[in-house]
Amino acid sequence: MSNRYSAFAVARHALQPDLPWPRAWTSAEPKKSYDAVIVGGGGHGLATAYYLAKNHGLTNVAVLERSWIGSGNVGRNTTIIRSNYQIDGNTQFFEHSLKLWEGLSHDLNFNCMVSHRGQIVLAVSLVQLDTLARKGNIMRLNGIDAELLDRGEVMKLLPYLDYSNDARWKIYGALLQRRAGTARHDAVAWGYARAAGRLGADIIENCEVTGFVMENGKATGVETSRGTINTGKVAIAVAGHTSHVAAMAGLRLPVESHVLQAFVTEPVKPMVDHVVSWGAELFYLSQSDKGGLVFGGHIDGFNTYTQRGQFPKMQSVVECAVSLMPFVSRLRLLRHWGGIMDMTPDGSPFICKTPVRNLYLNGGWCYQGFKAAPASGWTFAHTIANDDEHDLNRCFSLDRFEKGGEMDEYGLGNWTYKQ
């Protein structure tokens, strides 16, 4: 295990080029038993292990990852962080997450390259501008920064958009959240793994959970590809495969797995200084530090566990890009990939207890898992340690559809993603 990163350590390694940097975290061997086992070594699972140790003193914890750390959705997203939500529950939760992002690199002693470059959501009609004004007001009433921009202000910030009379969608204005931005997604996985490991958690790779050990309706352990592990508490954080893993515990969930694609172009010189989102169709774009334009759109629209997207969706997302920023037509797509999303009826996640005692669930992240990871781990750790939800995640319960507690952010009812 390496020492703390510091300016002194950088200088020491600069003077001694032959001195190798030690591995950032230890890939542990599974022990026979733990106080808590987290299934899934993605952003949420690793964050949970870190906050269990840091906030609740629970360090005899294992994170079981079936592949390698960062191989799942934490490394497959478009790296956007923001807190521009408008219904109670979501607003407070995602703002808590953005506040954790703000201090994350120092907290973890790992550079997560958090960049508060601002997110600009464009309105393509006057009605849409009204709804953005309403959203901005809700954010400001909750103490979150939001600025409404008119067309002229947008033209100054984003001079490269199509403002011509031929533009397919006229731009009327935008909502800007300056504190929003991007973070280095792999560094989030590595940083949490390192910080959790330093506090005592075991990060165990290549260890697939194949079943749960139950006694009298209580989860008491997990069966894995590397043997049985006994534990007092089992926490599932495998978004994308939540149904698949929860089924081993006899649970049927309000979740369908869908593929969401992301795209990156060849690198170009710095040009897009913000995260830009669009109101005409779900579309979001930013420029990575390497220069590539990273963007994405909607899910493909049918349930699948294949991590590859369909061509028609690629076409419609690229059409969005070109329609908004005509210069994109001259770039070449470098890569595109898919990640599997847990889609829930109302588009909101689960961070909760389950009908099985000592079994906890974190999943259903739809499109919004990455930005949520810090608050997700923070509240999930609270739920696991106290066997009770925190006020910030009480609304993300598994039984909210039975009780009329839907968290439909857009106010359109259930299954908006199927329309």
Add this chain to the structure above:
Amino acid sequence: MRIPCPHCGERDYSEFRYGSDATKPRPAHGEGDLKSWHDYYFLFDNPKGPHTEYWQHVLGCRRWFKLARNTATNEIGAAP
């Protein structure tokens, strides 16, 4: 992905609309308590593997039909 429409033949998936799991039994009208309607409407097996589902050929004959597909590979089998 290419989908065989029982009326029009094989077409690109973009002509179709997905209609979800076709194996869930719907409670009869006026029957069943709230729990059984909740389970019918909200819960899914969501298997990683063979799946029977509804599709509608919205940009063609507009017919609804059942399709067998493997969600782990997108391989399409015989219509059930």
